[in-house]
Amino acid sequence: MIRIGIVGYGNVGRGVEAAIAQNEDMSLVGIFTRRDVGTVHPVFSDTPVYPISDLEEGKADIDVLLLCGGSATDLPVQTPSFARKYSVVDTFDTHARIPEHFAAVDKAATTASTTAIISTGWDPGLFSLMRLLEQASLPVGSGDAFWGPGVSQGHSDAVRRLPGVADARQYTIPVQKTVNAVRQGQGGFTAREKHTREVYVVLKEGADPQKVAQDIITMPHYFDEYDTTVHFITAEEMAAEHTAMPHAGFVIRSGRVGAEQEHKSLMEFRLELESNPEFTASVMAAFARACYRLHQSGCFGCFTPFDVPLGLLSPLSAEELRRTLL
């Protein structure tokens, strides 16, 4: 049995707790939290909850720690820090900061002879693997990724921070016409051409809807480069219709093969998820298995999904995989 510890108990942490129950070769040692232990209520009533300080000595009986904090402030500190004592898996997803995160985690894990896999989940993670497979298989071509229809947590949070906003939920929606054009081999589309954004907002009492809408659609980086529609709804409507966390996405590449590049090839990977954090957690659990096996075979340091033979993700042995899945 691979003994798993969960660090951080938000949506992804809860998803990991559920995912471990679906993998017969894994057992959950417990949830480790910064919060008061009594305030954490696990999904399954028999899951133990411990203060995060219990991990500090490095003596917890754990094979792999699954780090379920956020990429903005938690993981840049936690992943290198815990990698000094445990093998770890995270879902670090700030694409631009991956090189420095990798360097910090690699240094810690190499020094401590632990094994870390960073940036698992679906993007980065599965989508990264698809970008790579598609580009390696079709060197001549063009492609793109689309996200949605689904909820963007980052954009929802950005709207919630605006004055006058009591609650908000942002949906990212791919523009079907552009998806089709990418399938046909066209490229070079702008952010506005690829996705639209729909925002559902509950106003604070007395807030000016026109000003709030203006603040949203002009927000740099988050909304100014997109066509955004703002809908004002009641708190009751928000609670009734917008609590789910669905997401979806495509990775598409259209390439040309043949001596004169005369034959089109289309590769497309698609996800459609009723729960983004629970699926992310399920992918993370598979990478925990790979992390455990890499560590068992003496592979220390920091890895990304690109560095892991995919066979290590499966509970089946290499021989069973060749016999049943190849």
Place this chain on the structure above:
Amino acid sequence: MIRIGIVGYGNVGRGVEAAIAQNEDMSLVGIFTRRDVGTVHPVFSDTPVYPISDLEEGKADIDVLLLCGGSATDLPVQTPSFARKYSVVDTFDTHARIPEHFAAVDKAATTASTTAIISTGWDPGLFSLMRLLEQASLPVGSGDAFWGPGVSQGHSDAVRRLPGVADARQYTIPVQKTVNAVRQGQGGFTAREKHTREVYVVLKEGADPQKVAQDIITMPHYFDEYDTTVHFITAEEMAAEHTAMPHAGFVIRSGRVGAEQEHKSLMEFRLELESNPEFTASVMAAFARACYRLHQSGCFGCFTPFDVPLGLLSPLSAEELRRTLL
């Protein structure tokens, strides 16, 4: 530069010749053939052609041999044999015989300190990777693969061997209703429910169309478990409309995540290929790069796509991959 040799010059061999030209870090040493060298006409006029016997001494200046023969009789002999002298990549695709092929190639490559990757291409190959990724990411769920619409070479050949048949082309077509049901999480479909078969036949003079049609639709394994439609056409129609070798396919898995498995997740990978052999060859070229790198780093023996970190397929360095594709 990775120096490539092509063994066998049919559709896939020609595709590899074209694929090498698309990969800037590869150079083609030549085509090695059992045929009379003068009868082989490469796609590119400057590609050298050599007798296959030139490889026998094991002294050709080659990093990776791409074995482009058939799985029925060529590869079971050629792959272990050439692995005694060179690093090799093949597209062995007789699923049921993969374990024995692996064992034979592994023994040869391990003894000779060469590196072999077998069963590359798209099925086995990319589709195998997808089956694995989908099952590892969604342990609770069901899924299936579909092939087509596209030409099945094996089924076309089987019809061509029948008495009264001058030429034949067989198209495999997925049943859309079943594809949709698999997306919804249904499973357990029969061969007949998953695919239909369309056969275009040019009769020999004097052949009885009714008897030929009956011979086709009752042929064990190939057609008896499917709904098959037979069309009789002229040699001119065959030449005008059925020379292309398109193919396509999906690998779909619908799974459930969450504490009570209450949330659906759909994963789907799709290919749409105007030229099946040229795309297969393009994937093979990417695995040749991985084979070269594994060999350079002292990894000898037989590998399958499950055993290869996917980063090795890309011309980019691990650092570039983390920066640009993760």
